[in-house]
Amino acid sequence: MHNINPTKGQKLGHTYIKRSLEPIIKRAASEFPAVVLTGPRQSGKTTLLKHLFSKQYQYVSLEPPDVRISAKEDPRAFLEMYPSPVIFDEIQNAPDLLPYIKEKIDADRSRAGQYLLTGSQNILLIQQVTESLAGRTAILRLLPFSQREIEAQPDRSLPWDAESPPDYSRKYSYQKLWEGFIRGYYPEPNVQTRRDTNLWHASYVQTYLERDVRTLRQVGDLSQFQSFLRALAARSAQLLNLTDIARDLGIAVNTAKAWLSILEATYQVIVLRPYFANVGKRLVKTPKIYFTDAGTLCYLVGLKDPAHAASGPMGGAIMETVVISEIIKTLTHQGVQPQTYFWRTTAGTEVDLIVDTGERLVPIEVKLSATLHPAMAAAIKTFQKDFGDAAGPGYIIHPGDTALPLGANVSALPLLEL
Template structure:
């Protein structure tokens, strides 16, 4: 088992709250992690039809079987259980009694907000970060195209399943089970086509109108489907930074997938040599970097502080890290050779915002410190625990 960076935070939360909810996409390693850390607790899968029926028909009797708490897996499948769980947590008042897992953020948060607010802590567990995968080995051995093609879902690394075999089955299971659970999407074929079209937009501004035309549905349907993908941890929306520095800025979010392996599969990329010259290679690399920085935050239980900036003239900074007391701009480039073009938008934004320091994170190996205050860093630095944290 590959050690998870979220381990320390999960144990800390379990010592401070009566229950902890570990949420994330299917197959991100939630069950493996909680079962390894809380071996003394009974494990209950609410995906099992008989167990789920018992929990729904007799919630008091079901919970009465676990006087010392339990791990309740995929707990969003039994929403009525939360109200009964509230009474038990209040009565016993013991820390870390129940560990909940779920792969549907919307359903889980909705029920927790209604019943367990203040009693439960959240921890988001995403697929493996680069630090988790490669920090244990020599990061210099990382091959960029291999990283992008495989992504970070645990089964591909724990069991060595080829991406071309695993991702199509993952997508099929996700659409047939989770999508129907969140909302009754009647035409799953159209929905799958929508997801594939969206993969080609990862790392780009989200413009719903042309997407609706291309898919052949109305704008409200696209907005609803975007919500489904967000709540099930397939995509996330990177918001524009709210400070405009007296410039008219773009207000639409950018869309990213949490995993580049899934993006490659959706785009029909099955071999590394296809990535070398693929027109969307830069977007896939950017997706890898942004999602990895998000994982660094979520593994430590911290709020996402990442934004992007673009004005109406097309000048853009890929990332703006907002640390409250200072802003850090980041340009992301997949190229392995540093070019002067890498710095143009950064220097413009730094002057506009009166910021002294910035980063260029690129696909090469050499680090540089420029007199302009810009640090050029190799993408391999993402494996460092405190890099841009």
């Protein structure tokens, strides 16, 4: 039985930060024969599974080459050596196991929680899992920490779902807020707070490039791919023009598209697409790009100082990244597939984020200024007017500590009350 490197995940001594996904994954393990937990490297997948299931399950990492070879050469013998219930970590390293896991499950189809699998590559892994384990597995995603998890409030609802209003009495340090943005939301730099944040992100990006990108085989020149990463970071929160980026870097547009799909498949970026509805206005079709983690974004654009980050040209993009990723992480960790978009007319009216709850469309604007005034709500009011009853209450999210109504059906909320 193979143990993980003790620094993997978010465990340090007896520190464990409770995750919002815990009740969802426990329920899935009680209902399905297999559960697949995906997400970026270092998001805490291993730590979460070991925290919840280590007493009943043995743990096997499929990263060491000898284990991988053993699983590949004689999968049936390997599964006999590690009988269920078992956690197989980084299953994408041994995809040949999946048909044999299916065979084991089918021998005792009614028994839930036989196999818990983790993986950090979305497209390939999900394709392999759905081919081999269709109908036998729940697929869940674990992203880096949300702010509510860091604040030990993993079950806190989003404002439009909350039964009672948030507590606005707390005061926040602007400096600490931006220090947190630069640190990012991966477990390790948040638990090991004395770590050099910049060094951690440098190591993460390098490791990510070497492991995941090489595995997906579409990248010949890693240094050019790193330039592509930085070019994307510089255009964060903007309409994404891959033709311009490809021209600037001297690569083919199809190469840029393939590289973007790698970043999306490995959970490094969020591609936010425009919301379409027939309201008589022609909407732009180009998506916007955000990094999943604000710390990764800050590292790639060379920001280490909170004051420079807040006041520099990337300040608005960083703030948008934090808000959008917080909402997506919160929904994802509820076991929901987030339906998130932006809205922009050809006339230039734009709402940063639209959350489709299934019952209504929630418009959200992100502002870098904590000085609030009614004009901030103009785009949201336009959206609400165009969409009528389909539009829900709107929110202006800002970095201050004041909550105010900014007109009918629009509220300004502090970021940390999101």
